[in-house]
Amino acid sequence: MKRLSVFILTVLGVITLAGCKTTQQAEAGRLGLPGDNLNLYAVLKLFQESPTLESFERSLNDSAGKINNLDLNGDNKVDYIRVIDSMEGNVHNIILRAEAGQGQEQNVAVIVLERLADNSVNIQVVGDEDLYGKDYIIEPNYGNKQAETPNPAYQGNEVYDNQAVYVETTPFEIAAWPVIVFIYGPGYVPWYSPWYWDYYPAYWIPWIPFYWHYYFGYHYYWNYYYFGHYHRTHSYKNKGWREHYYNSSTLRSRSTVFRQRVTKGDFRKTYSKPVDAQNGATLFRQNFPKAPTVNKPLPKFRNSGAPIIKRKDNFINVPKTKQMKTEPPRAQQPRPTFNPSKIKQPSKKKDVKD
Numbered sequence: 619m620k621r622l623s624v625f626i627l628t629v630l631g632v633i634t635l636a637g638c639k640t641t642q643q644a645e646a647g648r649l650g651l652p653g654d655n656l657n658l659y660a661v662l663k664l665f666q667e668s669p670t671l672e673s674f675e676r677s678l679n680d681s682a683g684k685i686n687n688l689d690l691n692g693d694n695k696v697d698y699i700r701v702i703d704s705m706e707g708n709v710h711n712i713i714l715r716a717e718a719g720q721g722q723e724q725n726v727a728v729i730v731l732e733r734l735a736d737n738s739v740n741i742q743v744v745g746d747e748d749l750y751g752k753d754y755i756i757e758p759n760y761g762n763k764q765a766e767t768p769n770p771a772y773q774g775n776e777v778y779d780n781q782a783v784y785v786e787t788t789p790f791e792i793a794a795w796p797v798i799v800f801i802y803g804p805g806y807v808p809w810y811s812p813w814y815w816d817y818y819p820a821y822w823i824p825w826i827p828f829y830w831h832y833y834f835g836y837h838y839y840w841n842y843y844y845f846g847h848y849h850r851t852h853s854y855k856n857k858g859w860r861e862h863y864y865n866s867s868t869l870r871s872r873s874t875v876f877r878q879r880v881t882k883g884d885f886r887k888t889y890s891k892p893v894d895a896q897n898g899a900t901l902f903r904q905n906f907p908k909a910p911t912v913n914k915p916l917p918k919f920r921n922s923g924a925p926i927i928k929r930k931d932n933f934i935n936v937p938k939t940k941q942m943k944t945e946p947p948r949a950q951q952p953r954p955t956f957n958p959s960k961i962k963q964p965s966k967k968k969d970v971k972d
Contacts, residue, residue, distance in 0.1 A: 666797075
C-alpha cells in the first residue's frame, strides 16, 4: 500500500510538472504585466541603430515605429518616455522614464552600459520590476552563453526559425555601435531629456494605445530578428547593480497613480481583443512586404487571450559546434544473391597408408 501511494504521488508530480511546462510554453509571448506594451527586444534593436541618445528618444516616441504602447495613467493616450543618462564612472545607466502625470514619473527600464578595461562594452536592458517582474533582462547573444528563453531551432553552426539566423556578438563589436561610440567619445555630455509632463517637443503627438494583441501581431513578425540577435537572461553583467538600482532614489522613480492602477487590475483590459492581432500583422506586412516572415501564420489564442506558441516556433540557444564533414554518397552496388549450389564443397579423399 505504501509503495502504491508513493507511485501515485510520483505520477501526479510528473503530470504537474508537464502541465506547468505546457502552460509556460502557452504563455510565451506575454508576461501579463504592463511591460508587455513596451517590447524591450525592440528597444534594444532601436538603441543599436541610433546615432545619439537624443535621436534614440525621438525614435522611441515615434508613432511610426510602434515600439512605445504604454499608457500608465489610463488617460487613453500613450505616455511620453524620457531618456536620461546617469553616469557613474565607466557605467552609464540609460534610464527610460515615462511621464504618467504631474509629478508622476515612472521608470520603465534601464539600459546598462559598462566599459571594461580592454575598452570593450557590455550592455543589458533591464525592465523595472513594476512593469516586468523580477530580473527581466534582455541582452545580445554573447557567444557560448545559454539563453533562458526560447530561441530558434538549432541546426549545425546556425540557428533558424524559418529564415531567422542566430547571430552572436562580442563586447568589442558592441563597443562599435554608433550610439556607444558617441557616449564614450571625447567631450560627451550625459544626455538628460529636457522634456516633462505637459511640456513636450513639437513632434510629439500622443496617440490612442493599441490593444495588446494588435501590438503582439505587429511585433510577432519581428521575432525572426529579435530572437536571432538577443535573448533573455536573469543574470546581471554588473554584479551589485540590482541592489544599487533598487535602493537608489536618484536612479529610480515610481508613480503612485500607476501602482494604484496595477493593484486594481486595470491593465487586464488590454488583453481582451485577440482578433486585433490580425490587424497588427496586416500593418507589418504593409510596412515590410519583403520581411522573411510575412507569410508565417499567427499563432492561435486561448480563451484567456494568451497566444499558443508551438514548440517548433521556439528558439534554442546553444553554443556553436563544428560541422561534421560528410562524404558524397557512393553508388549502390547490387547485392549478391545467395545460391547454395554454387558454393564449393570440400572433396572427400580416402586416407592413403605408406
